[in-house]
Amino acid sequence: MSINLYSALAWVEDVEIDDVMHARGYIFGILVAWLIQAPSLSRNLSGYTPKTTVRPGFNLRFILTFSLLALLDADRSFLYGLLVGNLILSTLAFFMSRLQLAGLLFQVFIPALALASVVGVFLFLSEEEKGNSEMGAWLLPLALSLPTMIIGWSIPLGKSLYWRGSWYFPYPRKMPPGLSRDPQQKFRHTLLPGQSPLRGIGMWLAAWPCCIGSLGISIAAIHQLLSDPSSSVSGFCVPLVGGGVIAYHQSRKLFLRGRRHLSFGIESPDILHPGTFTLYLRPFKEDQAHTALKEDMHMGGDPLSRTADPLGGLLFLPVSNRDEEEHIADALKPIGPLVAVGAPGEFLPFAGAVRMYLPQDSWHEEVSQLIARARLVTLTLGSSKGTVWELSESIRILPPQRLILMLPRRMSQEEYEGIRMENERNLRAVPESDRNRTWVRADPPSLPRYASAESSRDPVAGLISFSPDWKPIFTPLSSAHAPWQNLGTGLIRGLRPAFGRLTSYEEETGWHCG
Structure with missing residues (x-):
């Protein structure tokens, strides 16, 4: 009579079979991550400094493989194992390789995640939620402005990191x-x-609430315009939208002024x-x-x-x-x-x-x-x-x-x-x-x-x-x-x-x- 290994482990250790299966997914994911990344990172694990930089395809293929497996609805434990294995290899790799990998993640993964979140919000909303004008008035400005801001921040940062690692x-x-x-x-x-370093720190700290508050004013004004355009208050919202954007740009200068003091x-x-x-x-x-x-x-x-x-x-x-x-x-x-x-x-x-x-x-x-x-x-x-x-x-x-x-x-x-x-x-x-x-x-x-x-x-x-x-x-x-x-x-x-x-x-x- 054959004995199921997973059943035996669960009986000996008093562990659920699902937990054992999840552990297997983690281990298998870590091994697959090693196979994907080993050709580009193996030379660097011993501290050897390569004469030429790592080709983009070596690091990019992990991102493409992970995205493809996620689209194919692979097991979550396996996907988590892929990420954990890749992070372990990245910490052991040469510093330049880590910069390149981080740069590719910021250029590809984060923008794709931002766009996917917007699509997901509109696809998975129920019909009742879609018909709710109050919710739609909030979702439209947030779904259009926040992803573009994330993309405008992550892609230049990723290019800079990859450049420094090249x-x-x-x-x-x-x-x-x-x-x-x-x-x-x-x-x-x-x-x-x-x-004055203290003044510089104060300006840097003050810039955050100023930027967030000015954006909040613009988004709240747009919400009012979309939810109740015939209201008497809506006439005051139009200048508030532009004023909030201008205030946001002025608030960004506080960061710069603070860095000059520092x-x-x-x-x-x-x-x-x-x-x-x-x-x-x-x-x-x-x-x-x-x-x-x-x-x-x-x-x-x-x-x-x-x-x-x-x-x-x-x-x-x-x-x-x-x-x-x-x-x-x-x-x-x-x-x-x-x-x-x-x-x-x-x-x-x-x-x-x-x-x-x-x-x-x-x-x-x-x-x-x-x-x-x-x-x-x-x-x-x-x-x-x-x-x-x-x-x-x-x-x-x-x-x-x-x-x-x-x-x-x-x-x-x-x-x-x-x-x-x-x-x-x-x-x-x-x-x-x-x-x-x-x-x-x-x-x-x-x-x-x-x-x-x-x-x-x-x-x-x-x-x-x-x-x-x-x-x-x-x-x-x-x-x-x-x-x-x-x-x-x-x-x-x-x-x-x-x-x-x-x-x-x-x-x-x-x-x-x-």
């Missing part, structure tokens, strides 16, 4: 002569007179280890321009026209409270922290790059040394004498792979051509003994001809990088038309070729600076 820039294998210190871990910070400056540039940071050069007037927050996500829409939207602009509300410079710092984060020279007399530092402050009478020599020690130099073009000098000095000192230029969208062709001609004059005046050894031609490198970019509200029209023989390469940045696109996602696409050339340069030379 590049591996280790500390130099070959140290420059005379340097033997460990990699840069932290900075010694200093505060400016206008900073930012720190570098005490001295001498504490920066060579090859551990990205130097950000720009005209000081760009600082104020780069503090703008994205106001709306409509295609080419005017932020003041959001009240003309039937939902008062709630359909495509941006949830990010980062300004433009913070997007730049985030896109360049795989290489190192973004460091910039602060404007003289600055009272409150800007968010994004970590500021340092140099004496006005000797800043040329200090900046020249910072250019030579930076792993990458990113320069926003400008027509001021100081910015043009920084451009010429960067081309004179750096190899081409370590320089990236940003072309502001508001820069006219006349201003750009003036910068290009002045830079050529400066480089031709450099003595032969001080010229860059990487210049392969008799004439010094030059910027490309002006390329008109498509109309957009994004601040950066394109990136200028250089091939190993100093041939300029212009990469236009596509406009942010979709709700989940912003300056950060555009920079991620535009920086990929330049990052690839920097990786090849470091693999060939083994140096990150010098």
Whole structure:
């Protein structure tokens, strides 16, 4: 007579057969997760650092497999086992693989879950509930605004995480002569007179109820308009909808203002280890321009026209409270922290790059040394004498792979051509003994001809990088038309070729600076 193993276990341990079956589902799910993810993660479990990044298909196929099994109504214990097994493998894997996996989850899984929840709400409501005008008046604004906000938040975050996990820039294998210190871990910070960390924390805490309250006002006003449009109160609801959206955008600025109070400056540039940071050069007037927050996500829409939207602009509300410079710092984060020279007399530092402050009478020599020690130099073009000098000095000192230029969208062709001609004059005046050894031609490198970019509200029209023989390469940045696109996602696409050339340069030379 045959004996059922599960019955025996249940009799011995006094456990229900259903519990044993659930345990089997968990175990089987964990094993299947290992089989799905092992090809992409097995090299990383021992701490081995891969030379190339994990291909997206390896991580994406787990998400696709899990989604397919869920649609086929697989056993819940098996699906839970898949998730548990994948989480266990992810914690054991290389940090970059975990970032890539998290990025794919934010780009695919969370948006799909948000859309599925909306569809599920309308599909599974009973006929009585659908006919309830009170419930429908609440569901319509919530079902249309919240999922788009979740998607607008999760996809850019996922792209950023996946981008950071796609590049591996280790500390130099070959140290420059005379340097033997460990990699840069932290900075010694200093505060400016206008900073108050306590005030910054207070602004950050106050921003949450302000944002939630302003959205609540708009949603409540829309509910009143939909439930009883003929009411005398409804006439006051129309301006309340637009006013709530405008108040929401103003509340987002509290987050930014609070982070400015919580930012720190570098005490001295001498504490920066060579090859551990990205130097950000720009005209000081760009600082104020780069503090703008994205106001709306409509295609080419005017932020003041959001009240003309039937939902008062709630359909495509941006949830990010980062300004433009913070997007730049985030896109360049795989290489190192973004460091910039602060404007003289600055009272409150800007968010994004970590500021340092140099004496006005000797800043040329200090900046020249910072250019030579930076792993990458990113320069926003400008027509001021100081910015043009920084451009010429960067081309004179750096190899081409370590320089990236940003072309502001508001820069006219006349201003750009003036910068290009002045830079050529400066480089031709450099003595032969001080010229860059990487210049392969008799004439010094030059910027490309002006390329008109498509109309957009994004601040950066394109990136200028250089091939190993100093041939300029212009990469236009596509406009942010979709709700989940912003300056950060555009920079991620535009920086990929330049990052690839920097990786090849470091693999060939083994140096990150010098």
